[in-house]
Amino acid sequence: MSGQAQAKDDAPTAPRWKSGSNLERVLAEGHFAVTGELGPPKSMNTDLVRKKISQLKGFVDAANITDNQTGIVRLSSIGTGIILEQEGLEAVIQMTCRDRNRLAIQSDLMGANIHGIKNVLCLSGDHQSFGNHPGAKNVHDVDSMQLIRMVQEMRDLNKFQGGEEIKGGGPRMFIGTAASPFSSPIPMRPYRLAKKVAAGADFAQTQMVFDMDGFKEYMKKVVDLGLHEKIAILAGVGPLKSPPMARFLHEQIPGIIVPEENIKRIEDAGKGIDSDDKKALAEAYRAEGIKLCIEQIQEIREIEGVAGVHIMAILWEAAIEPIVKGAGLYPRPEPAPLDDDAAEDA
Secondary structure, three states: OOHHHHHHHHOOOOOOOOOOOHHHHHHHOOOOEEEEEEOOOOOOOHHHHHHHHHHHEOOEOEEEEOOOHHHOOOOOHHHHHHHHHHOOOOEEEEEEOOOOOHHHHHHHHHHHHHOOOOEEEEEOOOOHHHOOOOOOOOOOOOOHHHHHHHHHHHHHOOEOOOOOEOOOOOOOOEEEEEEOOOOOOHHHHHHHHHHHHHHOOOEEEEEEOOOHHHHHHHHHHHHHOOHHHOOEEEEEEOOOOOHHHHHHHHHHOOOOOOOHHHHHHHHHOOOOOOOOOHHHHHHHHHHHHHHHHHHHHHHHOOOOOEEEEEEOOOOOHHHHHHHHHHOOOOOOOOOOOOOHHHHHHO
16 A cells, blocks of 8 residues: 555544534434524523423524623523533524633633533624623624634634644534624625635524515525525524514614514504503414414525524513424424444534
């Protein structure tokens, strides 16, 4: 055998799985993925966390754990994620650039991975001025694009951001990113996603989509660029609880467009109900919000390039079950188990 052939045989092979997470395997097998969102409490009430887990478990392939969402101090994403893993619900920890420098980010990623967390969503983070500590200083030592690259190099090159080797290998994480199809300038959004793909992102979860025509235009460009073949795109959806919520999302949250027809539909659900009967009104609004969300998921499933949905039932985890069942996405698939070699790689 020639020396060249011997060297080739001895060369290390790339792991079969990037992380071996359930979410990665569901997507790899071609299933339409479903992720949800779990907001940690503003306390150490783990009973509340477990209640939310019970509302999501079995209906999603993995659940995002928000990281001090809207700049409000909450139970940590990693701490909450460990509880999810212990309870049999796969976690996607969110990691923001707002609160950590590169030392803390890399340390936390390794810490999360040794506790069985295999998915991370890389984010800039909501500005602290929105939260309960508006005077806090943000960090932004790296931006979200650099964060994606940092995680990818830790995983695939076994090295820290500074170039030093991670002895024994880096954290095996399935790397997620956010996409905002309707943020200004809208024509540039597919190209920003392309940059995140180049940085090393494996999956993307979009901001909530209500404008279906606009989203179809966005996805057409994404497909034209071939990005859907390089990254799994999960369209963000969410049930509207009430007309005020719908208007708030449309008017106050960047990157969300709620068509007037959707707002009117939620309003019309309350017609004929006594305005003083707050409970009946709320139930009517919520029922219509769930129905609309189901219809949107069914429409999204027909859009080329979409690999799944990310359901953001804000402070309403109980809505996940009827949405998933109503959209025909239950029961969730069980991907083939990792074989011994694959499990060792992961």
